[in-house]
Amino acid sequence: MNSEHPTPPCCNSSGSGGHGGSGDAEVTLASITRRGILLVSGALFALAGLILAIPLVGYIIGPIMRRKEDQWVDIGALEDFPENQTLLVDFEDPDRRPWDGMTGKTSCYVRRLQGENFQVFSINCAHLGCPVHWFPESGLFMCPCHGGVYYEDGGRASGPPPRGLYEYAFRLEKGRMLVRAGHLPTLQDTMKETS
Amino acid sequence: MKRGWVLQTLNWFEHRLGMRDQVLEALNHPVPKNTGWWYVFGSASVTLLTIQLLTGVLLTMVYVPTPDLAYQTIEYISYEQFLGWYVRAVHSWSGNAMMVMVLLHMTQVYLWGAYKYPRELTWVVGCFLFVFLLGFLFSGQVLRFDSSSYWGIGVGAAMAGRVPLIGPALVHLLLGGETIGGETLSRFYALHVFVLPALLLGFLGIHLLLVMRQGVSAPPFPAKRTDKETYDKVYERELAEGEPFAPDPLAKDVIFSALIVLVVFVLAAVYGVGLNELPADPTIINANPRPDWPFLPLFALLSLCPPWMETFVILVLPVAGFAFLVSIPFVSGTGERSPWRRPVGTIGVVVGVVLMIVLGWLGAVAPWSPAMEAWSGTPIPERMVESLSPTQLVGAVVFQNKNCRNCHALDGQGGTRGPDLTTVATRLTKEELVRQVVQGGGNMPAYGKQLSSANVEALVAFLATLHPEGIAPAKPSVEPITGPLAGGDNAKDDKTEVARDQ
Numbered sequence: 040m041n042s043e044h045p046t047p048p049c050c051n052s053s054g055s056g057g058h059g060g061s062g063d064a065e066v067t068l069a070s071i072t073r074r075g076i077l078l079v080s081g082a083l084f085a086l087a088g089l090i091l092a093i094p095l096v097g098y099i100i101g102p103i104m105r106r107k108e109d110q111w112v113d114i115g116a117l118e119d120f121p122e123n124q125t126l127l128v129d130f131e132d133p134d135r136r137p138w139d140g141m142t143g144k145t146s147c148y149v150r151r152l153q154g155e156n157f158q159v160f161s162i163n164c165a166h167l168g169c170p171v172h173w174f175p176e177s178g179l180f181m182c183p184c185h186g187g188v189y190y191e192d193g194g195r196a197s198g199p200p201p202r203g204l205y206e207y208a209f210r211l212e213k214g215r216m217l218v219r220a221g222h223l224p225t226l227q228d229t230m231k232e233t234s
Numbered sequence: 235m236k237r238g239w240v241l242q243t244l245n246w247f248e249h250r251l252g253m254r255d256q257v258l259e260a261l262n263h264p265v266p267k268n269t270g271w272w273y274v275f276g277s278a279s280v281t282l283l284t285i286q287l288l289t290g291v292l293l294t295m296v297y298v299p300t301p302d303l304a305y306q307t308i309e310y311i312s313y314e315q316f317l318g319w320y321v322r323a324v325h326s327w328s329g330n331a332m333m334v335m336v337l338l339h340m341t342q343v344y345l346w347g348a349y350k351y352p353r354e355l356t357w358v359v360g361c362f363l364f365v366f367l368l369g370f371l372f373s374g375q376v377l378r379f380d381s382s383s384y385w386g387i388g389v390g391a392a393m394a395g396r397v398p399l400i401g402p403a404l405v406h407l408l409l410g411g412e413t414i415g416g417e418t419l420s421r422f423y424a425l426h427v428f429v430l431p432a433l434l435l436g437f438l439g440i441h442l443l444l445v446m447r448q449g450v451s452a453p454p455f456p457a458k459r460t461d462k463e464t465y466d467k468v469y470e471r472e473l474a475e476g477e478p479f480a481p482d483p484l485a486k487d488v489i490f491s492a493l494i495v496l497v498v499f500v501l502a503a504v505y506g507v508g509l510n511e512l513p514a515d516p517t518i519i520n521a522n523p524r525p526d527w528p529f530l531p532l533f534a535l536l537s538l539c540p541p542w543m544e545t546f547v548i549l550v551l552p553v554a555g556f557a558f559l560v561s562i563p564f565v566s567g568t569g570e571r572s573p574w575r576r577p578v579g580t581i582g583v584v585v586g587v588v589l590m591i592v593l594g595w596l597g598a599v600a601p602w603s604p605a606m607e608a609w610s611g612t613p614i615p616e617r618m619v620e621s622l623s624p625t626q627l628v629g630a631v632v633f634q635n636k637n638c639r640n641c642h643a644l645d646g647q648g649g650t651r652g653p654d655l656t657t658v659a660t661r662l663t664k665e666e667l668v669r670q671v672v673q674g675g676g677n678m679p680a681y682g683k684q685l686s687s688a689n690v691e692a693l694v695a696f697l698a699t700l701h702p703e704g705i706a707p708a709k710p711s712v713e714p715i716t717g718p719l720a721g722g723d724n725a726k727d728d729k730t731e732v733a734r735d736q
Binding site for chain 2: 099100102103106107127129132134135136138139140141142143144145146162163166167168169170172173174176177178179181183184185186188190191196197198199201221222223225226227228
């Protein structure tokens with residue numbers, strides 16, 4: 040309904056204002072086609088949009104662009120872990136925010152066999168990440184979500200998990216137990232097990 | 235005098251807004267006859283959406299989306315904030331009711347063939363609205379920030395982590411960092427409170443514009459086929475014979491919406507909404523995470539499907555399901571509308587609904603989950619132990635202490651992951667029991683390393699007593715000639731098994 044104006048309003052006012060010669064302006068305007076104006080302004084708009092979008096998208100995908108390396112975390116003294124037992128241990132995440140509260144912590148299962156022979160397991164089931172429960176009586180880890188079961192050495196026993204429990208790399212230093220932690224383990228991004 | 239003042243004010247606005255014609259047109263636009271009460275689910279969904287927006291805004295006035303405070307603020311809303319429990323309950327009940335209304339709306343539209351020409355785009359936009367609603371329900375569950383929220387994010391991350399190549403990147407995108415923490419919650423908060431409402435309202439605007447532009451479809455009649463060439467004329471005639479939207483069809487929408495809202499208010503006032511007593515603390519290990527009801531069928535499917543199907547179920551099925559929904563009007567955009575003349579579609583709906591209900595029920599019951607406390611909390615029925623020999627009694631203790639009850643019930647009490655063993659001796663011989671205990675199989679772990687041979691012997695002696703009086707225990711079909719084949723020499727036994735299997 041509004042498109043019934045035969046001439047664009049710009050042409051009516053083209054002579055006025057601070058233009059040096061109205062004739063020059065007339066020629067320039069006429070030589071620029073409507074399509075040309077659309078293309079140029081469209082391209083400019085798209086460019087502005089792109090320049091705006093790149094940092095914004097970068098902000099969103101920041102966690103991908105700036106991965107934080109796992110770090111060695113002290114989880115206790117060697118004598119805290121009795122031989123032939125598996126214990127649940129909490130530790131503070133190396134990559135935590137001041138407002139992380141209780142989620143700034145993570146738990147792991149520390150199994151001490153003999154001497155300096157350890158295994159440190161992630162609590163996350165290898166199936167879909169639920170927390171596995173440890174049963175020392177039978178030496179089994181059981182998952183409450185879909186019923187995955189693991190042996191005491193972390194090996195898959197039954198149920199849907201495609202593999203055994205994720206294992207943390209660990210190291211003993213001056214009588215302290217350190218584990219390499221810092222990210223949520225998933226199937227393609229495990230704890231990078233090392234012995 | 236007073237009336238003149240009101241009219242004057244209205245006219246003042248009308249002179250500037252110029253909306254009277256549109257409003258009158260919307261109220262008077264003709265709709266086909268006999269639409270009945272079947273067309274009310276869509277408007278009820280929109281009504282509930284307004285309640286969601288309202289109560290949502292109220293909740294944000296107290297809720298703090300940081301991990302150290304989120305759960306606390308929900309506790310505060312539930313127990314201390316004046317009428318906070320009620321607002322939260324309404325938000326919860328209304329959100330769930332909205333899901334129900336949307337499912338009913340989609341089913342009705344599908345069965346009535348109302349998605350066909352020329353309303354294909356309305357259906358497609360509606361499919362997006364459905365996905366946004368699922369997003370709302372999942373992110374809403376996360377914002378509660380209890381143990382199910384925390385592990386729900388973990389499950390989401392584990393699923394995302396399975397995507398080939400970009401899996402780990404997706405996990406980091408989802409978590410907003412290396413672990414579940416502050417930025418994770420903030421991401422879901424931004425999604426739930428800003429992104430999804432904007433998307434939902436935008437798409438809803440298009441959906442409603444399309445509904446106004448294309449009009450609501452007439453109720454289907456068998457043999458009254460939809461043809462692109464003729465439909466517009468036919469619909470014009472249906473409208474000519476129809477009735478204005480106001481008052482009758484409008485009244486039905488309003489009455490139904492009002493009833494649903496009242497039901498939501500009563501449910502919220504009477505039942506409130508529970509608070510998971512475990513906060514999102516990853517160090518509380520005895521959590522038993524469960525998704526909200528719309529996700530229970532998927533939860534069940536992920537436990538029941540064989541491992542080789544799993545990645546398909548996680549990554550392909552949701553996308554394929556959405557593509558299927560979107561493709562419906564393009565595959566069957568014309569032809570019969572009546573559900574009685576579309577047997578495949580109608581049976582498909584029935585099968586789909588039954589499937590979802592069964593899977594949802596299984597997800598709620600989760601028979602595959604071990605009963606984590608059964609080994610200590612569910613003792614063996616007295617009648618099963620009152621006349622046992624010492625060895626058998628030791629076996630009963632082993633059975634209890636080695637967490638067997640977590641998966642095996644006796645007299646219906648205990649886990650349901652494995653079979654109920656009340657009468658196991660009638661099904662398995664002693665030798666087979668030994669083999670099952672030691673080697674596991676089916677969904678049972680091998681207990682060979684977890685039990686001493688004396689314990690196995692005692693356990694099997696106990697299990698062999700589990701047969702009803704008067705029914706003999708199972709016997710091998712052929713007794714070994716000399717010496718027990720499955721007594722102590724397991725290696726030999728294994729070879730026999732292998733030979734038999736081949």
